[in-house]
Amino acid sequence: MNNNSVFVYSEQQLSYRFSDEHPFNHMRLQLTYELLKNLHAINDQQILQPRMATDQEIALIHDEAFIEAVKSAGEGTLSESIANNYGLGTEDTPIFAHMHEAAALLVGGTLTAVDAVMEGRAEHALHLGGGLHHGFRGKASGFCIYNDSSIAIEYMKQKYGARVLYIDTDAHHGDGVQWAFYDDPDVCTLSIHETGRYLFPGTGQVHEKGSGKGYGFSINIPVDAFTEDDSFLEVYETAFREVVDFFKPDVILTQNGADAHHYDPLTHLCSSMRTFQRIPKIAHELAHEYCNGKWIAVGGGGYDIWRVVPRAWSMLWLEMTGQTHKLTEPIPEAWLNKWQGQAENELPTSWLDSETAIPTIPRKPEIIKKNRMTLEKAVFHIRNERK
Numbered sequence: 113m114n115n116n117s118v119f120v121y122s123e124q125q126l127s128y129r130f131s132d133e134h135p136f137n138h139m140r141l142q143l144t145y146e147l148l149k150n151l152h153a154i155n156d157q158q159i160l161q162p163r164m165a166t167d168q169e170i171a172l173i174h175d176e177a178f179i180e181a182v183k184s185a186g187e188g189t190l191s192e193s194i195a196n197n198y199g200l201g202t203e204d205t206p207i208f209a210h211m212h213e214a215a216a217l218l219v220g221g222t223l224t225a226v227d228a229v230m231e232g233r234a235e236h237a238l239h240l241g242g243g244l245h246h247g248f249r250g251k252a253s254g255f256c257i258y259n260d261s262s263i264a265i266e267y268m269k270q271k272y273g274a275r276v277l278y279i280d281t282d283a284h285h286g287d288g289v290q291w292a293f294y295d296d297p298d299v300c301t302l303s304i305h306e307t308g309r310y311l312f313p314g315t316g317q318v319h320e321k322g323s324g325k326g327y328g329f330s331i332n333i334p335v336d337a338f339t340e341d342d343s344f345l346e347v348y349e350t351a352f353r354e355v356v357d358f359f360k361p362d363v364i365l366t367q368n369g370a371d372a373h374h375y376d377p378l379t380h381l382c383s384s385m386r387t388f389q390r391i392p393k394i395a396h397e398l399a400h401e402y403c404n405g406k407w408i409a410v411g412g413g414g415y416d417i418w419r420v421v422p423r424a425w426s427m428l429w430l431e432m433t434g435q436t437h438k439l440t441e442p443i444p445e446a447w448l449n450k451w452q453g454q455a456e457n458e459l460p461t462s463w464l465d466s467e468t469a470i471p472t473i474p475r476k477p478e479i480i481k482k483n484r485m486t487l488e489k490a491v492f493h494i495r496n497e498r499k
Contacts, residue, residue, distance in 0.1 A: 116234055116235040116236065117429075117433045118158055118160045119154055119238050119429065120221045120225045120228075120237060120238065121159055121161075121162070121221075121240070121241070122162050123142065124162075124217060125138060125214075125221065125241040126138050126139060126142060127213070127217070128215060128217070131206060134206065139417060140240075140421040140422065141240055143421070143422040143451065144422045144426055146447060146450070147426050148426050148429055150444035151447075153426070153429065153435050160225075160228060161224075163221075163224055164213070164216050164217050164220045165219035165220035165258075165263070169219065169267065170258055172266040173259055173262045173263045173266055173292055174259070174263075175250040177250070178249070178251065181200065182198070182211060182212045182215065182257060185200045185207045186214075195207065198251055199248075199252035200252050204253070204255055205255060205257065211257060212257075217241075218241045218242055218244065218258070218260055219260040219263050221260070222242035222263070222264045222408075223260075223263070224239070225264075225408050226408055229406050229408050230268060230271070230272045230274070230363065235404075235405035236407045237407075237408050237409070238410075238429055239411070240368075240411035240425050240428075241411060242264075243369065243411040244257070244258065244259055245282065245284075245286040245288050245289050246287060247259030247288045248288050249292070254313060261278065261286075261288075262289050262293070264408070265289070265292070265293065269298060269299070272363075274362040275363075276300070276361060277302070277359055277361035277363070278293075278300065278365045278366075278367070279352060279364065279365070279366045279395065280303040280305070280369075280412075281304050281305075281368060281369065281391055282303075282305060282412040282413045283369060283371040284369065284371070284379070285316030285332065285334070286301065286303040286305070287315045287316065293326065294322050294330055295326040296325070296329070300355060301330050301331065302331045303316055303332050304344070304348050305333075305335070306335060306336075306337060306339070306381050307335065307337065309337075310380055311337075311380065320332050329359070331490055331494075332490060333351055333486055333490045335483050335486065338380060339372075339483060340382040341383050341386045341387045343483045345387055345391075346483075346484075348391065349390075349394050350491075351491055353398065354494050354495065356401075358494045360402060361402065363403050363407070364403055364408070365409075366392070366407070366410070367412045368392070368424070369414055370411075370420050370424035371412075371413035371414050373385070373388070373420045374470065376413075376415055377415050378413070378415050379413075382470070382471060382473055384470050385420075385463060388424035388427050388428075389436075391428075392409070392427065392432065393436075395409070396431050409432065411425065418451070419457055419459065442461055443459070443461050448461065
């Protein structure tokens with residue numbers, strides 16, 4: 113087991129919970145942590161407790177008036193009309209008690225991961241509680257109150273003078289992070305997501321390339337609905353390799369939403385677990401090739417919390433720590449026995465999906481062709497500059 117990696121986790125992070133019916137359920141953190149424990153793939157020395165982010169740190173990205181509104185909302189003292197101005201109290205981002213503290217702990221978890229890597233205490237760090245990429249400067253959006261990734265990037269820039277490459281493979285466009293650094297040449301954002309024609313937030317078109325000095329440093333590859341493993345991975349791997357070589361970052365931050373899987377109830381992509389095995393492998397390889405191993409990974413979306421997220425996020429840790437051989441073992445019986453009674457579906461007993469479980473895509477050749485054209489448009493300027 114590679115001890116150059118840390119895992120940022122605390123059960124307190126489960127307090128980020130909108131309601132029992134809400135699709136965003138951080139019980140998936142506990143499910144993943146216990147799966148890794150039952151697999152004997154993580155030890156207590158590797159676990160770091162997240163700290164609470166300060167108001168000053170949150171204000172690296174968010175307006176102070178918004179932070180105060182979140183605090184008031186969590187104390188039950190914010191009027192409905194003011195709440196709506198800040199994207200709070202909506203169907204996506206309902207108000208819950210102590211929401212500021214819960215959100216600040218997730219931000220602090222990502223900053224804990226950042227400091228461990230940037231101070232050289234770890235090569236890699238994983239914080240699955242983070243990845244809330246839809247939060248804006250003055251507005252909550254899409255299940256996200258504070259945008260931990262944006263805060264972490266600005267924090268790395270200011271504290272460590274780092275050039276940051278942000279890679280987002282969530283099925284939803286990483287809009288909040290993109291817009292926070294749209295004119296910044298020291299931050300490059302690459303988002304590979306389902307096209308916004310069918311899916312929230314509707315942004316992330318190829319022509320969104322950045323502005324001013326940041327032009328060319330926002331890269332979007334909106335893939336077609338029903339994209340499966342081979343096409344998704346072709347786009348991801350090709351784009352990642354071209355972008356990292358073009359940008360030459362000091363550190364790589366990856367957002368690892370697990371909602372591109374065909375089981376996910378909120379999206380229309382058709383990946384299997386093979387995609388989630390490959391995504392971190394490429395990130396790991398390129399972090400060593402370009403950044404002396406500096407790789408910080410956060411979570412993100414993922415709404416099949418039983419069958420998909422624990423396996424996908426465990427694969428991330430197994431790759432990070434050089435333990436992918438454990439994927440040949442069955443899912444531990446102790447984990448299955450503990451959770452099957454609560455699960456909405458039958459839990460998988462193996463790491464990869466059986467071929468029979470993966471749907472057949474009628475328009476597959478057409479989708480592959482379309483995605484290749486989108487990839488070409490997205491990285492055309494990079495290829496031209498490097499000629």
